[in-house]
Amino acid sequence: MTTTEQTESPERLARPLVRLAKMLGVGTSYMGMSHDYHEIDDDVLVAILAALGVDASTPEAIESAIESILAEQRSHIVDPTVLHVVGEPSEVEVRAPIMDVPVATLTLENGAPYDGELKIVADPDAKAHSVNGEFIGTSMLVLPDDIPVGYHTLHVTAGDKAEDATLISAPSHIDMIPELEDGSLWGWMAQVYSIRSERSWGVGDFEDLRYMLTEAKRDTDADFILINPVHAGEPVSPLTPSPYLPVSRRFVNFTYISPESIPEYYSLSDEAKAEIKQLHDSVEPLDHDAELIDRDAMWQAKMRALWMIFQAGMPDDRKAVFDQYKLDCGGELEAYATWCLCYDKWGAPTTDPDNWENKYTKDSPEIQAIREQFPDTLEFYRWLEWIATEQLAGAQAASRQSGMKIGLIADMAVGVHPQGADVWWYPERFANGATVGAPPDMFNQQGQNWSQPPLNPVELKKTGYKVYRDMVHGMFNTAGAVRIDHILGLFRLWWIPEGKTPVDGCYVYYDHDVMLGILAIEASRVNGVVVGEDLGVVPPYVTKALGDRGIFGCAVEWFEQMDGVFTPPQHWRKYALATVDNHDMPPAAGYLEYEHVKIRERLGLLEGDGSAFRQSAELEHQAMLQMLCDEGFLDPAMLEDEAANENEIVAALHRALKAAPSKLKAVAFVDAVGEKRTQNQPGTNNEYPNWRIPLANGNGEPVMLEELFKQPGIKELSAIMNA
Template sequence: MVEQMEESPERLARPLVRLASMMGVATSYTGLSRDFHEISDETLVAILGALGIDATSDEAIEKAIADITRERNMRLIDPTVLHTVGKEAHVTLRTGITEPAQVSLILENGEPFAGELVINAMPEAKVHEIDGKFIAESDLILPAELPVGYHTLHVESGERSEDATLISAPERIEMLDPMKNGSLWGWMAQLYSIRSADSWGVGDYTDLRTLLTDGKRYTDADFLLVNPLHAAEPVVPLTPSPYLPVSRRFVNFTYIRPEDIPEYNTLDDDAKAKVKAAHQKVEGLNNDAQLIDRDAMWLEKKPALREVFDAGLSQERQREFDEYKARCGEDLEAYATWCLCYEMWGAPQDKADSWIHKMDKQSPEVIALREQHADTLEFYRWLEWTATQQLHLAQEAARTAGMKIGIMSDMAVGVHPLSSEVWWNPERFAKGATVGAPPDVFNQQGQNWSQPPLSPLALKNTGYRSYREMVRGMFDCAGAVRIDHILGLFRLWWIPEGHAAVDGTYVYYDHNVMLGILAIEASRVGGIVVGEDLGVVPPYVQKSLSEHGVLGCAVEWFEQMDGVFTPPKHWRPYALASVNTHDLPPAAGYLEYEHVKIRERLGLLEEGAEAFEASARAEHNAMLQMLTDEGYLDPSVLQDETAHETEIVEALYRGLKGSPCKLLAASIVDAVGEKRAQNQPGTDNEYPNWRVPLADAAGDAVMLEDLFRGDLLQSITKIMNA
């Protein structure tokens, strides 16, 4: 075993290193190959700058340390406090030694807490002298019986007073009853790729409702994991990737089905004819097996939606809309205003003269635009309300049909750097840094995802409000949430602006608070949380996720070590298991080396095609060996793999079913014989990422009406229900 290296005491004593450590910025890290790295001064200075801290000189560093220490010691109470329901918690108060604290607690429902809040002196309390005033620490005891929710602690001491957000969370997210002594299974699919005869060329929320109800009726599945449904641009061209959204707080209104809006039925003949004519223009796209054309769809659907909007609302529906707007508050104004600016002034660009850099929400031009185009602004609010309603109805339909979970939503890591969230609330994000990943064996230069990271300081100082609202919004329309790159709740790889990914470092977050918020929102709907934790994850992360009841992920093609696949019976139980992911070709494609062919065709193989293909063939053979050794595959099949490809795919699913994992996900693309990958990492337009329609082995489009009739799908269904 290689001994882990550590930073020397001399380095740890350096003011810059101490300042970085104070702010949760890693000054060293150990890579996947146990290789030790000390972070350069240049990177530390840049990352601290992204947090709003000047560390460009020795004097600035010393001043920053002094200012931060002073600010922390002068606070009566930390801005965010975490409490675990059922357990007593202790909170440090800092008051003048002659000015005892008075504490009150207002619960989330607005009522005062009727219980007792005890403050005790600390036996060995630290006393700080600040500006000639002596500050002492005392211990506030939060009782075990505090209810779940987001409460407000009010602290007074002398002439000073402060409020803190008290997040009182369940200790863990409870498993659903059927999962406690068994498992549940469901499908995973890219919603946009699955069209019905009534679609507008792209799968939509009505198609989702059908997928859910038919999935239960014909296969007895209990959930459907879909691609992220976060908000997108209002004007073409639309970004194909669902993992680079405009806002994670809201949902994608391009998935609306116009004909399913209640007001569609109130349209006069002329308006209804316009909607039908728009639909007819894109109806032919539903049979296109080569490419999803979001732009063509939206160019016709958006004017059709405007026709429905212009019809107006009944008194009751207007009341519901007004309640929605009040509930969403400024967050909705942010997204709707951004959409309006986008439509009127063009796509935001990363140029100094672009409106997104020249103006902010308080700019006179923005205020004037909102007033001048109040009707269009209201249209964008209405679109978001309508989209949320249709998504909510899909989840309701799933539960009514008998699904134990229903929709499993996917949460992206972050948002586009020119998004509405960053523009409206720039203080929530780090400035001058993006998120990515350090170098590893697959990406030797690291990865830069171009997304600005949320500031851990802003999260803490605002009671994690933006994160709370995002999670709550997702659980409003889902029974489960999958979090992409859940390691990001613990630490994110920040890359200074203008630097390569290799020049970054980790910045740490308060994962206990963020996991607590997930537990609150999941408990309120009886939901569950899955964290994408693929790759090498530090032991403390796995331990924390397990303690909080968050399931991990197990992928059959990834469950291997040193070229030998782990039999599914040995996989960890607390995971969502699948054969593959959206970054791999479907099972049939992977068996035919589609991942090798794509890389060869696009010139993505640094080490040469022969070496990669040899590695892929060794992996392929090792998988088949495991399947035969474990009794999932008849060895005679190996005499002619091509002729028995369906049997091999079925064997992969028998292996999946043989695992003890609490959740099992079967892929729709596997069930129809599709071979093309939905996404090829490391590419943009070189490959049609996120634009591949659902098709069968012959390359013909598979329509939603025919989806659950397929022989292979029925075969996989029998395996999953065995």
């Protein structure tokens, strides 16, 4: 329901359903992109609460849920997750029977006891509550400012009751790396799979990434490459094209492994190497296909080669490293490897009730039986993950050895596949009956459904945010920086109830202070950088929270406008990663030729006949060129024949980018080689070949990695950025 009011009325706020929703962080109203105010309908709120495991179907159920939540909170001595900011004293509420004196101790992350004093003081404003016939009072635990950075365990006892909580002690902000304190850095943006070398298996891999990083530094003096997400995917074909729909965000996509770069490859017999070469040669023609990336053909050949290398074994020193990796990953690796094994032997998960993923849980005897039946295959999937992580970390190490100041900027997807390993093994971590997406806006007038189950914020708090901590830690182990796609998801996510359209959703809020604190811990431990993709509707409190913690935002040249007038780059944000475009848009040359309009028209993604969108695109086009001319980045004479001077206009867009005060600036390889096709059209699946477009030039010819840095456009744009 849309209204002209800007806030909810006192009468609405007093409604039990609205009160219950707000207790669980479910938003009951929101402001749209055009500052239009919406109140969420009751049926949507009821469905979202059900996804959180709360029955709100009747007035009686609502009242019962409210009472149950309050009783649950009051029955615990301390909240399961506690946030502390290093260098600042803080207080934590402790709840205990009024006749008992609570006592607190702290075990640090390294297992040592904290030797400081933990005081518990009376709360003069506290009121006692009756819980199961016992009066519970509250007091305040004072956390000293010298508690070190880390994930610690807080122990609180009161009488015969004892509880532990995860104490997340985070820096107040992420320190700027020295090179950014008084200057800026620039780098490239790449879709790794799309950039093939003569030695690739039809799809770009981690060895190609290593080469790309070192050559980018040597030939263009770039200090980083921002890549697509490389989270874990399916073990066998067909493979999901979208890097933003992984089966697990904890692990790495092992289809990017380069078989010939595995140390054990070199100990193979000549016959085995010849067989692997035949497998490679069977897919080698794919490297020169400029139309479509064929991941499935690649993986069917490469997986056989990897199995041969795995079966050959490894020396004792390498085995010791592998064993330690398995020990460090623990149950998370077992979850992913077991899911891969089941997928391999029983087929892809489906929605069929008789499908293995729906019939069995991790505790089913059938799952234990298949693990015992195929121990080698299970070990193979553990090994693949180790090799993939090793090669990705090797690419990052090579980038730093070459002199890059950051190296790899990894990309964190918003969520995971609904039938993936994470959701199957750990269903309690996710909301059941809702997916994540985005409400309607000017770019997607029908809204978006990303088909990803959201993390359950209640479960996150109960478990000390361990799933999020492990994921962030893993990403910083193999990168110098992490870009977080849709960082607003750490604050709120647009949940869509099952069976509803994206229009009929609502925002669910998360504890962003805790999640930003985790980012600060992990980034600070490796002197890393965090970039948050904060495009679209960004509430002021989000911008402030990110800035206070030293997290960079994003600035896209085509989006830096207001009321049809483009903001000169000199006025862009200082603490941002600035780019001309992004992966959800056509490259610069394609955008100038209205490729974004043509795709939407062709696929029926526009309301009405689409004339309004085309007209707005034409006005935007002219306004951008006007800004470039007004600011001295483009000679107005170039506009007399835009088509003939397209390369010069693209260069002008990058001269404007260079002029921005933004600390980080990135240039897309697609812009430098003249590619016009977009990588991804939001709101589509197979209607458009999303994430399957190989790198090609403006003439439709494939650009091979060995030739990439020899391209005239690469030289021209890098000269602009280095000027």
